[in-house]
Amino acid sequence: MTDKPRWGIVATVAEPAPLVLAFVAHHLSLGASEIHIYLDEANDPVGEALDWLPPVHVTRCDMDYWQAVAPRRPRRHNNRQSINATHAQSVCNLDYLLSCDADEFLRPGSNVEAQIAEIPDWATWTKVFNLERTMVRGVPQNSIFDGAFKVHYQGRDDTPLRTSDLAPMGFTGHAAGKPMVRTKIGMNIGIHVPRHGHIKDRVVPPHYPADQIELIHFDGLTPLHWAGKFIRQAAKTPDRLAQLPPFRIAQWRKIAACLNDDAALRGLYDDVNAYDTARLIQLEEDGYVVRERFDPTAALQSIFPGHSVDLSPKHFDSLLRPRIDQWLRTARKHGVL
Template identity: 30%
Template sequence: MVKWGLSATILAPTQDILRFAAHHIELGAHRLYIYLDDDNQDAFNHLKKHPKVRVQTCDATYWKQQGGRPVKHQVRQTKNATHAYNRRPEVDWLIHMDADEFLVPDQSVSERLVALDTKQQHARVRPMEVLGGSDNAFKAYLPPGSNRAKIVRATYPTFGAYVKGGFLSHVAGKLFVRTGLPDIQVRIHNAFQSGQMLANAVELPEIELAHCHAKSWEAWRATYAYRLEKGSYRADLKPAMTPEKGGMTLHEMFKHLEATEGEDGLRAFYDEVIGDSPDMRARLQAHGLLREVDLNLDALMAKHFPNGAV
């Protein structure tokens, strides 16, 4: 059977790290290459004991060996993902993920990968985004097409023009890359070979990527300022709709919302686009976009890291 694994650069509480690891070990990951973005000795000790995990603390010594610590976390992710890919292969396929992302297959991940053509170099999984305040409800990925904009506007009548595919975070998903290819650089959503982006990735609709981007109003508000300046709402990202058609980037939209409506405006955005409610579920259900998945993370953490629970 084909072996697969993942790499992740993580700055998170220990239990979140262990939940992420346990979920993917349960799915059959043969190897997890986890790079701790700070000196989390507690997480390191738990992970180090598991035979499926290779854990690295990204301290000053590590970054000196890598030519220096990048300031931007996105660049650190890229360098670590590439480092994991270029080490001695222990898996046939490798995917780079974040700690708030969880693969959700409708069959074995290995079975889906082994079914790919032997010449296929990479395969893409698309995200579904959690509804804030829910443990099990997600909005599904809406593929590009003539109806996407219409559906998004109907589902999010006030803010739909500013959220690509109805998602607050990425719609690009993440990429499985076959190991053993020369001169590969792994980036957050794509991979490059000899400086050229790998094209024509096959889609894996049987595997969804549950993205827990905003677990609650409090969690979203706590990360909002960072994401606005340095993360997924930063100024250099493209808008969902071109400015000629009235579009704004998320960064511009949020800045405008803050200036005109303040905290009430941000809460209104959260309630319409992110937060779980009967109305939100009904809007998603009307277009076949509601997914309900029990990740069962605490139970899996207790199973694979029995000493990690509080």
């Protein structure tokens, strides 16, 4: 490894452009040497905004790409993410590669090089744990990145972070972290852990838990975005819905009942992922929440000078809505709705 390790990020994206541009700008501002973006929808126009950036490597996942890397295009999004991350590892010029989603950002101020220097030689990867964004009930959302961050995950149904039966463990998304792997050793990179052999092997390679860097996960940039994850699954892999944990199935049923009522969807989102001010203050005092601002505006202006990126929820949802409507039509054809 060189004196100054080269690190980068890989993500498979199918998101509105403001999120993808913020993801790229933020991580370049933290010192990423390369960012590998795989466009799940090969004709995604965000690719044109990224092609000219030398540190950003855009791969359009079209038929030619899938024929080159896999027997066929996997139906499940998670499987496509894994194949893409493993492919990026094989073509990158990095010492370490972090695989995460476009709604996950390294916490501002993260010193990735210091973290890498701490990883012992025996560890082939490090797990980067995640916080999760939460909202303040009754406070208008002006940016898709507004909110506070839940920092402790208890893994029990008596966690103080619990808001309802729809989020029994306190987090609405995952609490498993994401892998940052040593490159050049040929691991298959799964969503949360890599393997030396087949991605379904039970043996997980030895890892070192990161203690200097964290991810912040925006599990639903807006209520529509949060609902959209379920709607997409209903459209793309409806058979998987029945295999979700019971609380996820309950979330989906509630969402399905709110699809034609924006106010009801906002209320459901707040029930699952928001606290009133007094509760938030108590959680902060107890160390379960941090209230710090995440604002990628400066990074966006630096990386994309002269390009105005609208981070308002209204604009974000206007870009998301055509995809949501398409998924809804497909889900209804499947009889899921």
